[in-house]
Amino acid sequence: MPPSRRRPIPTPPTGGRPKVAGLHRRASDAAAAPEVVEEEQEELKAPTAVEWTPPATKESTEEFAEKKARFAADAEKTESEAPSALAGQPGWMLPAALLLVAVLLGGLGTFFLVKSRAVSYDAALVDAAATSAVNGQVREAVEKSFSYNFADVESTEKAARELLTGKALCQYNAVFGPVKEVAPQQKLVVTVRVVSSAVSSLKGDHATVLVFADQVTTRTTDNQSGGGTAMLRVSAVDTGGRWKIDNMEMFGATAEQTQQLQTC
Amino acid sequence: MRIFTVVAVVLAVLTFGYAAYFGVAWYSASHSSESQFAATRDDALRSGQVGIANFLTLDYKKVDEDLQRWLNSSTGELRAEIDKDKDSRKKQLVDAKSVTTSKVLDSAITELDDRAGSASMIAVVESTVTPADGKQVTKINRYLTKLTRTEDGWKLSQLGPLRAGV
Numbered sequence: 001m002p003p004s005r006r007r008p009i010p011t012p013p014t015g016g017r018p019k020v021a022g023l024h025r026r027a028s029d030a031a032a033a034p035e036v037v038e039e040e041q042e043e044l045k046a047p048t049a050v051e052w053t054p055p056a057t058k059e060s061t062e063e064f065a066e067k068k069a070r071f072a073a074d075a076e077k078t079e080s081e082a083p084s085a086l087a088g089q090p091g092w093m094l095p096a097a098l099l100l101v102a103v104l105l106g107g108l109g110t111f112f113l114v115k116s117r118a119v120s121y122d123a124a125l126v127d128a129a130a131t132s133a134v135n136g137q138v139r140e141a142v143e144k145s146f147s148y149n150f151a152d153v154e155s156t157e158k159a160a161r162e163l164l165t166g167k168a169l170c171q172y173n174a175v176f177g178p179v180k181e182v183a184p185q186q187k188l189v190v191t192v193r194v195v196s197s198a199v200s201s202l203k204g205d206h207a208t209v210l211v212f213a214d215q216v217t218t219r220t221t222d223n224q225s226g227g228g229t230a231m232l233r234v235s236a237v238d239t240g241g242r243w244k245i246d247n248m249e250m251f252g253a254t255a256e257q258t259q260q261l262q263t264c
Numbered sequence: 265m266r267i268f269t270v271v272a273v274v275l276a277v278l279t280f281g282y283a284a285y286f287g288v289a290w291y292s293a294s295h296s297s298e299s300q301f302a303a304t305r306d307d308a309l310r311s312g313q314v315g316i317a318n319f320l321t322l323d324y325k326k327v328d329e330d331l332q333r334w335l336n337s338s339t340g341e342l343r344a345e346i347d348k349d350k351d352s353r354k355k356q357l358v359d360a361k362s363v364t365t366s367k368v369l370d371s372a373i374t375e376l377d378d379r380a381g382s383a384s385m386i387a388v389v390e391s392t393v394t395p396a397d398g399k400q401v402t403k404i405n406r407y408l409t410k411l412t413r414t415e416d417g418w419k420l421s422q423l424g425p426l427r428a429g430v
């Protein structure tokens with residue numbers, strides 16, 4: 001190691017003997033040179049440490065004597081370690097240790113990779129645009145398919161076919177079937193209005209929306225009207241840009257309604 | 265032997281880069297503003313659910329405890345309201361001699377303003393009222409509540425049923 005070899009060079013001048021310092025440098029360089037050729041570069045440290053110490057003794061001032069003693073001790077240490085290191089730790093130790101480190105880092109990296117992929121959150125409200133799209137389309141679907149005018153049956157059925165899908169279609173028929181039967185005779189007008197709704201979950205192309213709706217039913221034959229409230233948990237699925245309802249759960253449904261829904 | 269050392273060094277450096285890259289990716293994914301906003305939403309939702317259940321649960325035998333719990337889970341307008349007519353409310357509850365327990369069946373945040381620390385929530389609540397000398401009745405109601413963030417987390421600042429025709 002060059003620094004350790006150079007360190008003693010400035011010290012002799014403080015001792016007031018530049019000539020000796022010059023000598024000493026040449027001597028140590030000359031002595032070290034053959035060693036370098038034989039040994040590997042890493043082992044350079046040991047021989048140089050040994051080489052420069054004896055010359056230092058010649059010019060020893062009081063301070064230098066102390067230093068010398070310390071360096072000599074160090075040199076002895078490295079001297080005793082170096083050969084055993086060579087014998088006990090063959091050249092494969094370093095690559096093996098590095099390989100182990102590489103394997104550990106590879107494992108750690110893979111762990112991080114899996115973890116970073118697994119980070120997921122529910123996009124409800126986070127993705128404002130998608131949330132309001134789901135919310136608006138589900139509201140519209142509920143209002144359109146559950147509002148009913150005996151004079152215009154076709155538009156309700158069309159809305160239901162377009163805005164509901166899968167299981168929800170069956171549920172719709174189960175709930176709305178009985179209404180449709182009596183509707184023409186009683187000249188029913190059913191108006192459903194969503195009072196409040198919120199997206200409770202939004203993951204990819206699946207969403208869950210909590211819908212609070214009011215229902216006003218008017219029997220135009222005798223102008224009797226009644227109202228009710230409904231609370232629905234609606235599942236919606238994105239079908240190419242349009243969110244369609246694919247499942248409905250009603251809170252506080254009557255036993256009769258629950259029975260009708262169970263057939264689906 | 266030297267070639268192995270070189271290969272091992274290259275491998276170690278590459279795997280270090282790999283680990284560092286995905287370490288950073290994981291950190292930034294889990295600390296993104298989106299996931300923090302989602303965490304805030306979930307926090308508000310949870311507090312709202314607990315708050316509503318607290319407010320709709322009462323026992324005429326331990327009215328003081330109930331009122332204190334109401335005060336603890338409310339803030340602002342709602343808290344002031346309860347605090348103002350605490351005594352008349354207390355008398356009312358004791359005279360009613362009924363026990364009400366409630367649980368939130370489903371709820372969702374309708375609006376969330378992270379910066380202002382305010383949120384709105386709707387909830388479906390099942391309440392069971394047991395009069396001292398009568399048959400217990402179970403009802404399902406819908407509620408709208410406003411939440412405000414305080415130093416002790418989210419608290420209810422408004423609570424009311426959403427009746428038909430609202």
